Amino acid sequence: MAAVRGEHERDEDRDQCQPRDGERVRKLLQGRRDGAGRHECGKDTPVAESLSLPGFVDAHSHGFQRALRGRAGGTDFWEWRELMLAEAERQTPALVRREYVQVYRELRAAGYTAVGEFHYLGFDEALAAVDAAAEAGIRIVILLAAYGRGGLPRFRQESVNEYLKQVEDLRGRGILVGVAPHSVRACPADWLEEIGRYAAAERLPLHVHADEQPREIEECLGEYGIRPIELLDRTGCLSERTTVVHATHADGAELDLVARAGARVCACPTTEANLGDGFLPVERVCTRGIGICIGSDSNVRIDPLEELRELEGxxxxQAGRRNVISTETLLCFGADEGAGSLGLEQWDDVEVDLSHTSLRGVEDVFEALVSGCGADVFLEA
Incomplete structure (x- = not known):
């Protein structure tokens, strides 16, 4: 199958976001031959059938929540959370193995070639998720959640040492792992300190939910007198290997801490819209030079192009103007930044179907891909 070499002009003035990791996407775009990115129907000259892109990386997924797709119950995040907890309670290793392979196949068909599974269902269920990913043909990193309090009893480890032993057990099996204190609600400060030290010593990715909901911030202020990201900084959990998931209600001082540490933010716009979480302060994140990656999160909708389009939207x-983030940068967010978030150096490419109806007659394949296409534009692996 032939591949096209396309053209993309980057407007430096319009792009406030400069991705820290973007080597694969930049090489792709900079290496295109002039004019070959035009894909016009009705021409006599033959056109290529497909275009190879670095695959998208899903930096934040909860596979079991796919079962909640289409359920409209609950008026806010906290009522939805009760539905989610009930779904989590019914999970078994066999059910995870059976259902996750379908989720991961859907991710793969949508253009994702790697996934970070933020996992808090139990150790055996984590092994089942790894098996499901292998069958589906998607690279996986288990972001094993630490849960010291709250949630369901099945989520919780008895001690932070028990949690770190589980991490070591997974690593001993050759599984790619990141540490994931679930949140400042679920992990007390002494747990955060131990996990932060371990992640630094072992140079592992550290992922954590923070500032998703105002109530979470209020509770943190009540317990510690500081906001969630400030607590992460105080306990040594912020570094260049840290990814703060959501940050929809982060204030300027917290974003300054994220930027100073070289940490990333994982945006999950379709889930955040579904749950009424709010909006990531994208422009304020961009102006601070913070890297952004994307996640399918609850898997209510699986489409990396839609996540990127929502992010730019x-x-x-917020800015009151068009073209805040360049197409090149958005593609970097979808691929390279996600891989950096998970500590991946290798992940598969994805093929774009250039004969797809949504790409016929377009002048710039890359612009059209991000601004006007859905995940059905990708060819099955």
């Missing part, structure tokens, strides 16, 4: 609404 939020930025436009």
């Amino acid at each position: 939020i930025a436009r609404r």
Whole structure:
């Protein structure tokens, strides 16, 4: 199958976001021959059938929550959370193995070639998720959640040492792992300190939910007198290997801490919209030079192009103008930044079907891909 070499002009003035990791996407775009990115129907000259891109990386997934797709119950995040907890309670290794392979196949068909599974269902269920990913043909990193309090009893480890032993057990099996204190609600400060030290010593990715909901911030202020990201900084959990998931209600001082540490933010716009979480302050994140990656999160909708389009749409609404983030940067967010978030150096490419109806007659394949296409534009692996 032939591949096209396309053209993409980057407008430096319009792009406030400069991804820290973007080597694969930049090489792809910079290496295109002039004019070959035009894909016009009705021409006599033959056109290529496909275009290879670095695969998208899903930096934040909860596979079991796919079962909640289409359920409209609950008026806010906290009522939805009760539905989610009930679904989590019914999970078994066999059920995870059976259902996750379908989720991961859907991710793979949508253009994701690697996934970070933020996992808090139990150790045996983590092994089942790894098996499901292998069958589906997607690279996986288990972001094993630490849960010291709250949630369901099945989520919780008796001690932070028990949690770190589980991490070591997974690593001993050759499984790619990141540490994941679930949140400042679920992990007390002494747990955060131990996990932060371990991640630094072992140079592992550290992922954590923070500032998703105002109530979470209020509770943190009540317990510690500081906001969630400030607590992460105080306990040694912020570094260049840290990914803060959501940050929809982060204030300027917290974003300054994220930027100073070289940490990333994982945006999950379709889930955040579904749950009424709010909007990531995209423009304020961009102006601080913070890297952004994307996640399917609850898997209510699986489409990396939609996540990126929503991210740019939020930025436009906040800035009051068009073209806040360049196409190149958005593609870097979807691929390289996600891989950096998970500590991946290798992940598979994805093939774009250039004969797809949504790409016929377009002048710039890359612009059209991000601004006007859905995940059905990708060829099955």
